[in-house]
Amino acid sequence: MRHVGIDPATTTGIVALDPDGKLIGWKEIKGKGDTAPRRINMIFNSVYAHLREDDNVCIEGFAMEAFDTNKVSSGFNWAARLATDRRIGSFEVATPNQLKNFVDVSEYGPDPDRPGKKRRLKGDEVKRRVQAAVEAHWGDQPPTFNIADAYVLARIAEAIWRVNKGETFVNDYPSYQKEVLIAILHPEIAKEKKKKARERKKAREEAKAAAEEKQETLF
Numbered sequence: 001m002r003h004v005g006i007d008p009a010t011t012t013g014i015v016a017l018d019p020d021g022k023l024i025g026w027k028e029i030k031g032k033g034d035t036a037p038r039r040i041n042m043i044f045n046s047v048y049a050h051l052r053e054d055d056n057v058c059i060e061g062f063a064m065e066a067f068d069t070n071k072v073s074s075g076f077n078w079a080a081r082l083a084t085d086r087r088i089g090s091f092e093v094a095t096p097n098q099l100k101n102f103v104d105v106s107e108y109g110p111d112p113d114r115p116g117k118k119r120r121l122k123g124d125e126v127k128r129r130v131q132a133a134v135e136a137h138w139g140d141q142p143p144t145f146n147i148a149d150a151y152v153l154a155r156i157a158e159a160i161w162r163v164n165k166g167e168t169f170v171n172d173y174p175s176y177q178k179e180v181l182i183a184i185l186h187p188e189i190a191k192e193k194k195k196k197a198r199e200r201k202k203a204r205e206e207a208k209a210a211a212e213e214k215q216e217t218l219f
Contacts, residue, residue, distance in 0.1 A: 003161060004057045005153025008080035009073060012043050013146030014050055015154045026147045036075065044079035048087055057084050058157035060099055060149060071147040080179050092184060094156050102152055103133035104176045138203065160184060 004026060010031055016024040029046040033113040051057070059080050062075070084091045100107065107126055113120035121129075127145040134151050135141050142148035159181055162168040164172030170181050182189055 001054045001056060003154050003158040004055045005150040005157060006059045006080050007146050007149035008077045011146050013150035015147060017152040017154050018156055021158055028144060028146055040075040040079045041078050045084045047080050048083035051087040052177055053088060055088055055158050056161045057088060058153040059091055060153055061093045061095040063096050092109055092157055092160055094153055098183060099149060100130060100181045101151050102156055102177050102180045103137055105133050106127045
């Protein structure tokens with residue numbers, strides 16, 4: 001049995017860990033062909049060929065908010081899912097945000113032009129942070145962004161497997177990893193938490209609006 005992470009894209013990253021969490025290897029697969037269907041089909045065949053029936057797999061979810069999301073990139077994601085389903089029959093999914101949160105990486109950083117404010121990081125800044133965070137957490141040095149993402153996904157797969165087997169508990173993990181594990185293992189809890197957060201935000205906005213209205217009536 002291996003813990004496997006798959007980051008599906010035009011160039012798909014795959015990382016495998018052994019049952020003890022030690023790195024077995026990593027690989028990038030580039031979809032080749034003169035049409036999108038052929039490139040997508042190649043990713044399907046390659047992912048299928050690299051998997052074993054007893055693998056424990058986590059695949060990155062659809063990047064719905066990414067600037068470069070398109071139908072073709074969604075096709076690569078479906079190719080990885082279908083290949084894994086055919087070979088193994090099941091897999092876990094971690095959203096792009098959950099992947100970053102698992103290594104305590106944010107899409108926002110200090111804004112040099114506005115002291116005390118934050119800005120959304122652009123380009124490869126977030127990817128480089130994930131790459132560095134992998135080394136900081138586990139000591140391995142993924143050579144590419146795709147492999148770095150796949151590595152984190154393999155670690156998520158490992159953590160979920162250990163929690164389900166009773167080898168570890170969710171509370172054993174850092175708070176940022178705990179949040180990801182709860183969201184995947186207990187989506188109903190995460191859903192309720194988001195609902196309450198929205199209700200608190202709405203209450204704050206209504207209180208602010210009422211206070212501003214009251215202030216206006218004083219003049």
